[in-house]
Amino acid sequence: MAKDIRMDQQDGQAKTFGDRIMDFFASLFDIYKFIARFCKEAFTAPFEFRETIRQCFNVGYKSLAIITLTGFITGIVFTKQSRPSLSEFGATSWLPSLISIALIRALAPLITALIAAGKIGSNIGAELGSMNVTEQIDAMEVSGTNPFRFLVVSRVLATTFMLPVLMVYAGFIGLMGAFLNVHQNELTSFTTFIHDAFTRISFLDIFASVFKSLAYGFTIGITGCFLGYKASQGTVGVGRAANSTVVASMFLIFIEEMVIVQIVNYMR
Amino acid sequence: MKETISHNKEKVISIENLSKSFGKINVLNEVNLEVYKGENVVVLGRSGSGKSVLIKIISGLIKKDSGHVAVLGKEMESLDSKQLQELRLHIGFSFQGSALYDGMSVRENLEFPLIRNKRNLSKKELTESVEQVLHDVGLLQTIDQMPSELSGGQKKRIGIARTLILKPEIMLYDEPTGGIDPITCVELNNLINKVQEQYNTSSIIITHDLTCAKTTGNRIAMLIDGKIERQGNFDEVFASEDPRIRAFYNYNFITRS
Ligand SMILES: Nc1ncnc2c1ncn2[C@@H]1O[C@H](COP(=O)(O)OP(=O)(O)OP(=O)(O)O)[C@@H](O)[C@H]1O
Numbered sequence A: 001m002a003k004d005i006r007m008d009q010q011d012g013q014a015k016t017f018g019d020r021i022m023d024f025f026a027s028l029f030d031i032y033k034f035i036a037r038f039c040k041e042a043f044t045a046p047f048e049f050r051e052t053i054r055q056c057f058n059v060g061y062k063s064l065a066i067i068t069l070t071g072f073i074t075g076i077v078f079t080k081q082s083r084p085s086l087s088e089f090g091a092t093s094w095l096p097s098l099i100s101i102a103l104i105r106a107l108a109p110l111i112t113a114l115i116a117a118g119k120i121g122s123n124i125g126a127e128l129g130s131m132n133v134t135e136q137i138d139a140m141e142v143s144g145t146n147p148f149r150f151l152v153v154s155r156v157l158a159t160t161f162m163l164p165v166l167m168v169y170a171g172f173i174g175l176m177g178a179f180l181n182v183h184q185n186e187l188t189s190f191t192t193f194i195h196d197a198f199t200r201i202s203f204l205d206i207f208a209s210v211f212k213s214l215a216y217g218f219t220i221g222i223t224g225c226f227l228g229y230k231a232s233q234g235t236v237g238v239g240r241a242a243n244s245t246v247v248a249s250m251f252l253i254f255i256e257e258m259v260i261v262q263i264v265n266y267m268r
Numbered sequence B: 001m002k003e004t005i006s007h008n009k010e011k012v013i014s015i016e017n018l019s020k021s022f023g024k025i026n027v028l029n030e031v032n033l034e035v036y037k038g039e040n041v042v043v044l045g046r047s048g049s050g051k052s053v054l055i056k057i058i059s060g061l062i063k064k065d066s067g068h069v070a071v072l073g074k075e076m077e078s079l080d081s082k083q084l085q086e087l088r089l090h091i092g093f094s095f096q097g098s099a100l101y102d103g104m105s106v107r108e109n110l111e112f113p114l115i116r117n118k119r120n121l122s123k124k125e126l127t128e129s130v131e132q133v134l135h136d137v138g139l140l141q142t143i144d145q146m147p148s149e150l151s152g153g154q155k156k157r158i159g160i161a162r163t164l165i166l167k168p169e170i171m172l173y174d175e176p177t178g179g180i181d182p183i184t185c186v187e188l189n190n191l192i193n194k195v196q197e198q199y200n201t202s203s204i205i206i207t208h209d210l211t212c213a214k215t216t217g218n219r220i221a222m223l224i225d226g227k228i229e230r231q232g233n234f235d236e237v238f239a240s241e242d243p244r245i246r247a248f249y250n251y252n253f254i255t256r257s
């Protein structure tokens, strides 16, 4: 018996580069299957309306305070930091449009997504992970509820639809922060500020940001659910699921950002 | 010791040549087991012998490799997911770790299977059913507590109550007395017997506790090295000369005294 265990360990150590590559593709295939199952179950009846609404509320409620704070601070700080370079050219009147372009095109979606990844993604990973290792998911399944629909589909839909909402909110709060600062320094009135802020914003900008947020929301939801649903090895696995959800979804968010920016620039 | 149930009644669970491996580990190897109506069958075996795997296959949580499993006359393999879900409503599963939903109170835990499966119950009917099963397991006072506020034994009983609320015909108990003090064990054993009588269930009870086996089982089956090695009533099983069964018997009483 003891000998068997030792040999097993050696087997483990002897994991070659080839084995690792195989593992990598095996988990890619798992992710693919998970997403395919999501698509299948999300678009067929019976729908979990109530649970989805509850999760939407959860997502919004949990991240509202921190998004308000960071959005506001970002608006102020970005305005403060941009002023010196613009005033060199006597162009501080460009501040509103500069800030709104930066906020709406890039900052609001990114801030929202990163905060949601940290706050909501980790929460989903930990919640589903602990439900998994304590057999609560199995318990749901044997008592006649499809846990994939009830837990996964509702959460992924909630993050996907709530991120654009939160993004718009973060952009608005960021603009308010910027306005306060601009108002203080340049004495710009609110109507002028809003007017200047939106003259340079096109429909494509807003559409691209909403689209980005949808993609980020889906990424956060599906990553958290996937890692939580597959968590193993007791409490250690729960921590790991939460942690890797944050790392993986942030990484994916930046990749998606890069790709989407390229596409939008091409369309512009 | 309980009396054996006559075997000319109908079979509610029938397992033939069931095998299951995980990777290279062969966990179940041609297991044969039957449960007759109204009978409590105790499956005894050491940790890691595949007891949990066995009942998870019966409830369709784990897929078997080969063999036949029929529950309430239905071959598990032939069911689509809807039929499986339907069948599962007749099977109560009490998990090794209780598996209470820890985000929900006791009341919500018990309401969950009802709300999900019988959609047009009134608030009053819900409360009545919940209070009835809580009364049956003797824990009515915990109705508004959270699972984290309950002791291990209480959690087990709430877990059993949550499955009873759907009035199952079959109960699968995964180590109902695992990690629980001897006095609470007796209470749980009595509860299992009460459920058998009051709810007319047929059960598989998984344990490595001989007191539990003796008080709750009409029949005992020893699971050793992936096979059912010996079946019968308590005395028949432990009359065996097989050193593995003798060891099981002896160690159980050494650790108890
Ligand atoms: N999902 C799984 N994947 C891989 N191996 C598994 C899985 N489930 C169980 N096993 C393996 O099957 C074997 C039997 O596990 P099982 O949980 O059935 O034991 P048990 O008899 O219930 O033990 P205990 O009394 O400790 O609960 C173990 O070696 C375990 O590692």
Ligand SMILES: [Mg+2]
Residues within 6 Å of the ligand: B051, B052, B053, B096, B174, B175
């Ligand atoms: Mg077990």
